[in-house]
Amino acid sequence: GQNIDQPTEMTATEGAIVQINCTYQTSGFNGLFWYQQHAGEAPTFLSYNVLDGLEEKGRFSSFLSRSKGYSYLLLKELQMKDSASYLCAVVDSNYQLIWGAGTKLIIKP
Amino acid sequence: DGGITQSPKYLFRKEGQNVTLSCEQNLNHDAMYWYRQDPGQGLRLIYYSQIVNDFQKGDIAEGYSVSREKKESFPLTVTSAQKNPTAFYLCASSGGTINTGELFFGEGSRLTVL
Numbered sequence: 001g002q003n004i005d006q007p008t009e010m011t012a013t014e015g016a017i018v019q020i021n022c023t024y025q026t027s028g029f030n031g032l033f034w035y036q037q038h039a040g041e042a043p044t045f046l047s048y049n050v051l052d053g054l055e056e057k058g059r060f061s062s063f064l065s066r067s068k069g070y071s072y073l074l075l076k077e078l079q080m081k082d083s084a085s086y087l088c089a090v091v092d093s094n095y096q097l098i099w100g101a102g103t104k105l106i107i108k109p
Numbered sequence: 110d111g112g113i114t115q116s117p118k119y120l121f122r123k124e125g126q127n128v129t130l131s132c133e134q135n136l137n138h139d140a141m142y143w144y145r146q147d148p149g150q151g152l153r154l155i156y157y158s159q160i161v162n163d164f165q166k167g168d169i170a171e172g173y174s175v176s177r178e179k180k181e182s183f184p185l186t187v188t189s190a191q192k193n194p195t196a197f198y199l200c201a202s203s204g205g206t207i208n209t210g211e212l213f214f215g216e217g218s219r220l221t222v223l
Binding site for chain 2: 004008030033035040041042043044045048087089091095096097098099100102
């Protein structure tokens with residue numbers, strides 16, 4: 001079966017750096033998305049990776065290793081507003097989008 | 110501003126009743142989707158549509174129905190046949206073909222069955 005694994009919850013301190021991991025086992029690969037979702041709100045797009053390597057966008061970076069079935073989202077200079085769930089989703093060979101359950105990130109002062 | 114509008118934001122339903130959730134987009138996107146979100150689970154696809162007058166079942170279509178009579182609109186009906194309808198429902202759209210671009214989500218509709 002197809003599977004996306006993310007930690008259920010993580011805690012970090014304001015101003016610090018946190019890395020949220022995502023591992024996947026899917027039938028083929030056509031890209032990986034990261035979305036941010038604040039409690040009770042809609043997900044919003046953060047990043048898309050289809051080739052190996054690091055994509056940097058301001059305080060957020062996303063890394064992909066297709067050979068390892070692995071991605072991470074790196075958040076720097078954490079702010080209280082970064083408290084949210086972070087969703088990893090993979091596009092498989094049939095262009096179906098497979099979603100992880102999300103990682104709830106708690107930021108403490 | 111362009112975006113997706115879902116309504117209502119909160120909805121209460123008695124058992125045995127059908128309810129319809131509205132989803133309208135003015136992004137000129139061809140693809141539209143309905144997802145269900147339950148605590149501790151990933152988003153699950155209910156239905157999706159690539160073009161007007163055509164739609165496909167997702168992973169959990171039983172007990173739901175949709176229509177796509179206009180490009181801008183993709184309403185979802187939760188029927189009485191859906192055994193556990195209490196959930197957060199998200200509508201989304203994307204440009205291009207299915208799942209080839211980022212999804213733009215509406216603000217969601219929270220349905221509670223009393």
